[in-house]
Amino acid sequence: MQTYVQVTVLLLLAALIHEGAAIWCYRCTSATPGCADHFNWRGIGFLGEQCPESNDVCVKVTERREGRETITRDCLSALSFRTDIPADKYEGCRPAAKDVRLAHYVNHTIKEHDVKRDYFTDTTFCFCFLDHRCNGAGALKSSTLAAGAVVLLLLTKMCLL
Incomplete structure (x- = not known):
């Protein structure tokens, strides 16, 4: 029983150790099945x-207009072409x-190009950077994996008593 608990704790710790220096993010749009709200x-x-x-930094961009919603999940560096990124990226x-x-000096009448980026009203x-794949949550919150680790450690402590 005790060996099983030790192996479980070691596997959990191995899952918490980050492999590389860069963060992992979900990269998809709401047009992809499963990537909507x-x-x-x-x-x-x-x-x-x-x-x-x-x-x-992982980013989730939500754009709304008259009941329509478009969600984009990506890395901040991949969205560097956008000029509407807030200065505060914490x-x-x-x-x-x-x-x-x-688009101050652009003068054409093709509204579908949206050169002024004013199609979406909201x-x-x-932004999130404290956990891998953190841009998948609806309301960005801290990792449930860490909470699960605490619960697992408490359960193993209770089993050892």
């Missing part, structure tokens, strides 16, 4: 990808920044 990692078929930058959610000079960026 009710996130299901089994629906997207993979456990995320390692971000290209060593100091990267853990948590905040509204998109307004770029008043965006854009929210949620």
Whole structure:
């Protein structure tokens, strides 16, 4: 019995040790099955990808307009082309920044191009970097794996008594 508990604790500790320096994030859009508001990692078929930058941040971008919602989960470095990323990139959610000079000198009438990025009326960026694959949660919270580890350790302590 005691060997079983030790092996379980060692496996749990091995799962908590991070392999590389870069963070792992889910990288998908709400057009992908399982990547919408009710996130299901089994629906997207993979456990995320390692971000290209060593100091990267996982991002969940939610864009809304008249009842339609588009969600993008990705690494911050992959979204560097966007000009509406908030300056504060610490853990948590905040509204998109307004770029008043965006497409200031563009003059064409094709509204589908959305060069001024004003199609969506509400854009929210949620940043997280304290845990791998943290951009999968609906409301970004701390890891349930850590909570599970505490519960498992308490249960093993109770079994040893």
